[in-house]
Amino acid sequence: MKIIFHWLLIAFSASIFSSQPFCMENNKPTPAAEEMSRTPFIAEERQTVAGKFAIKNIENGMLQVLYSLADLDEIILIDHKVEILESVKFGKNSEVLSIRTNTGENGAPPSFYLLFLKKKQRWILRPLDLDNSFFDQECVALRDFEVLPKLSKDGKRLEVMIPLREDHEVLDAHFFYELDGNLRELKKPNIPAGRIPETVNFSELNGLPPVAILHYPPVKEVLCDTVFIRPLYKKLKNLWATSLKLQDGEIECFASGSQLENRNRLIVIVTQGGGFFIAIPEGSGLEIISDYSNRQEIIQSFAQNNEVDWFMEAFNDPYSVCRVNGKKFFCSKLLE
Structure with a gap:
């Protein structure tokens, strides 16, 4: 009888000191355990x-x-x-x-x-x-x-x-x-000598790097409060493009560049009234930012221009994506 009682005591003790919580039944956690899990x-x-x-x-x-x-x-x-x-x-x-x-x-x-x-x-x-x-x-x-x-x-x-x-x-x-x-x-930070001035007039754009267009007040006023400005500024600063040129009353920069990381590939057109067209490669497609009402005609003309073949290439692939003022399209749709 003592032996039976001894074995029952061992079994009861094991149930108390088991690694499983004594209050758990059928492996269901207690409300406190559920709250801890959440x-x-x-x-x-x-x-x-x-x-x-x-x-x-x-x-x-x-x-x-x-x-x-x-x-x-x-x-x-x-x-x-x-x-x-x-x-x-x-x-x-x-x-x-x-x-x-x-x-x-x-x-x-x-x-x-x-x-x-x-x-x-x-x-x-x-x-x-x-x-x-x-x-x-x-x-x-x-x-x-x-x-x-x-x-x-x-x-x-x-x-x-x-x-x-x-x-x-x-x-x-x-x-x-x-x-x-x-x-x-x-x-405020000091302005080192040789930097582009805060504002640049239209004729002063001639010979400056492409990023200078963001210092031209009519362009600056349009872009400064948009989501385009920060990434565009960085892209223009990093592009090894040719200088802006004053030609036929417009500031222009058409750069064919090399295939290496799309460097020097850029199209910039700025009019004295502040109209602008900017195109930069983005992946296999293009990033286009423009306030021209006739930008569709400009896109079509450059898509057939051998001088900027990298622009044309974006329209040869039916799945290339062009982003125009933040909206994405298949590039081929822009020619329709």
């Missing part, structure tokens, strides 16, 4: 002078949220990607974080923010806007979102330095913030 994954936690802040994944990792652990219901930032870049402390009671949302992977440019923190006070979020009109040179020149802002102390103020690179030039902009989040001073 809890968003914490991507990062950061201890600050104002307490802990965290970034968590939601929507199966499609979005990230920045919030304070002191207030789980209030969202500070939400985007496809949220990333704390840098932190600067001012004594024991103040701290500033630089934050980037998006990384450009989904096609949207990243945005930068400053999060001002003080012990026992509510946080303050400020966008670090690189698109403001304080850049005197031109609306597009220096916005390189791949360059990260750098934080440092300037006495009791925060200094944010943005190294704005263009070719081999470094044009630093310096933002100075009080610790209450207010921008107090901005030191």
Whole structure:
């Protein structure tokens, strides 16, 4: 009898101390276990002078949220990607974080923010806007979102330095913030000698590189507020094209170039009134940006022009895609 009781005690003990939770039946998790499985994954936690802040994944990792652990219901930032870049402390009671949302992977440019923190006070979020009109040179020149802002102390103020690179030039902009989040001073970048002036008149375009058309006010006014401007600026800067030429009352640049990475392949036409036609290779097709009402006729004329054979080639492949002012078409459709 004692032997039977001893074996029953062993079996009961094994059920308690088994690796399987005692409360699980038929391998079904408890409500608490189900809730844990739905809890968003914490991507990062950061201890600050104002307490802990965290970034968590939601929507199966499609979005990230920045919030304070002191207030789980209030969202500070939400985007496809949220990333704390840098932190600067001012004594024991103040701290500033630089934050980037998006990384450009989904096609949207990243945005930068400053999060001002003080012990026992509510946080303050400020966008670090690189698109403001304080850049005197031109609306597009220096916005390189791949360059990260750098934080440092300037006495009791925060200094944010943005190294704005263009070719081999470094044009630093310096933002100075009080610790209450207010921008107090901005030191604009100096303009090195030899750069294209902020604005160029029509006759001055002659002999300049193709990117100079974005400094011509009638073209600049049309393009500056569009989604085309940043990628177009970079493409024109990187193209090893011939100079612009004033011919028959128009500024023109027709470059055949080499097949290597489509370098030097470019068509630019600009009229004194500001009408423009720009064509650049894109894959096996073309990127065309134009405000000409008769751009269809221009496209058809260049599609039959042996001097720019790379333009013609885009229309020989029935599956080549041309993007005209952001809208995609099969190139062959543009000839119909």
